[in-house]
Every structure is written in structure tokens, then in C-alpha cells.
Amino acid sequence: MKAISVEFPDEIVELFGENELEASLRKWAVLELLRAGKLSSGKAAEILGMTRWEFMELMSDYDVPMADFPEEELERQLAEKAGE
Numbered sequence: 001m002k003a004i005s006v007e008f009p010d011e012i013v014e015l016f017g018e019n020e021l022e023a024s025l026r027k028w029a030v031l032e033l034l035r036a037g038k039l040s041s042g043k044a045a046e047i048l049g050m051t052r053w054e055f056m057e058l059m060s061d062y063d064v065p066m067a068d069f070p071e072e073e074l075e076r077q078l079a080e081k082a083g084e
Helices: 012-017 018-035 041-048 053-062 071-084
Strands: none
Touching: 012 018, 018 041, 018 053, 041 053
16 A cells, blocks of 8 residues: 545544545545546455445445446437337
8 A cells, every 4th residue: 555645724634533534535536436437346345445235335325326338328228128
């Protein structure tokens, strides 16, 4: 692991609590890498020390989609479903 230093106003640190702020920043960074397609959900869960299920709950908490389909694929699947 590599440690980095980020400065915040004392008020922010006090409101979060130092440990909670650190954990929140770690989660945010991992979720942003997932959104950008730079991490898989499995690797992201591993980095955060979570089970896949716990990570899926975290994704839901932060409104991160479980799947990222192109619009055309979603339309195709909906059309197939409607034709059943």
C-alpha cells in the first residue's frame, strides 16, 4: 500500500472523524475507478476488504449501476422481452 496526504479543514475532519474520512475517501476512489471502467467489481471489493455482496450494497448506496449496457443493447433486450 502507498500512503498519500490530503489536507482538509479541521472542521471537516472533526465532522467526519479521522478514520471515517479516510474510509470514505478510499470508498470514493474505488467507486470512481469502477465507474470509469478501470476496476472490476470483484477487484474493487477485494481492495476494500468486502465480499462481493457487501460491495454490491455499497454500489447501491452510492447509486453506482451494477451493469453498464449501451443504450442500443438495453433497447434490444426490452424489445425481445416485449415480444415474448
